[in-house]
Amino acid sequence: MKIITTLAVVDPDKCSGCKTCYAICPVLAIRMENRKAVIDEGHCFGCNNCEQRCPEYAITMVSRSEPRVVEIHVNRFHPDAILDLCISAKFHPEQVVCFCTGTRAGEIAAAIMDGAKTPEEVSLKTGARTGCKVLCIAPILRLLYAAGITPQKPDGIQWCGNTPTLWDISAETMAKYASHGFCFDLDKNFLEANLAYELGKGENCKCQKRP
Ligand code: SF4
Numbered sequence: 001m002k003i004i005t006t007l008a009v010v011d012p013d014k015c016s017g018c019k020t021c022y023a024i025c026p027v028l029a030i031r032m033e034n035r036k037a038v039i040d041e042g043h044c045f046g047c048n049n050c051e052q053r054c055p056e057y058a059i060t061m062v063s064r065s066e067p068r069v070v071e072i073h074v075n076r077f078h079p080d081a082i083l084d085l086c087i088s089a090k091f092h093p094e095q096v097v098c099f100c101t102g103t104r105a106g107e108i109a110a111a112i113m114d115g116a117k118t119p120e121e122v123s124l125k126t127g128a129r130t131g132c133k134v135l136c137i138a139p140i141l142r143l144l145y146a147a148g149i150t151p152q153k154p155d156g157i158q159w160c161g162n163t164p165t166l167w168d169i170s171a172e173t174m175a176k177y178a179s180h181g182f183c184f185d186l187d188k189n190f191l192e193a194n195l196a197y198e199l200g201k202g203e204n205c206k207c208q209k210r211p
């Protein structure tokens with residue numbers, strides 16, 4: 001959930017048309033017209049990313065006359081479906097995955113079940129990924145992938161690729177590094193057992209002693 005209180009405004013006299021803001025906006029609210037940036041005010045989530053990166057200091061954040069609330073109600077969807085998608089992506093539904101907006105994995109799952117097929121559409125439905133934009137992209141991509149969706153990256157630097165997790169490491173790599181003291185398989189089993197326990201689906205996990 002996000003309460004949007006500001007919006008970005010461009011001074012066309014200062015704008016050099018470099019497109020940096022166009023390339024960074026997480027909700028694609030900026031277009032270029034006649035080599036000048038134009039911001040769709042109704043679409044702006046007030047994240048400051050464009051303002052902070054404009055090399056010409058051509059963008060200013062101003063207060064909205066009325067705050068805009070963006071949220072998705074998880075209870076519109078069956079809890080088992082939310083749970084299944086979160087577990088597929090190795091998340092607890094209550095786990096916060098966007099720290100800037102406090103958005104939980106269950107809300108991202110709800111947005112995907114509501115039709116979001118890209119990180120940008122997830123942001124529009126939940127407000128997630130409209131702060132620092134750094135830590136939340138990997139969990140959002142993991143949930144999209146778990147839903148069988150592989151989004152195409154927009155023409156810009158709105159997001160980087162997914163971050164590999166324990167579940168992406170091949171058995172061959174795990175075996176190779178086991179002799180160097182890495183215990184990927186134990187870590188994975190521990191996390192899965194812990195998630196199952198937290199969800200009331202497994203026994204109380206016990207820390208496994210490392211060899
Ligand atoms: S980053 Fe600044 S200078 Fe570059 S296009 Fe956007 S408003 Fe113009």
Ligand code: SF4
Pocket residue numbers: 007008024025026027028029030039043044045046047048049050051
């Ligand atoms: S980058 Fe952020 S502040 Fe700038 S237009 Fe896009 S949503 Fe608004």
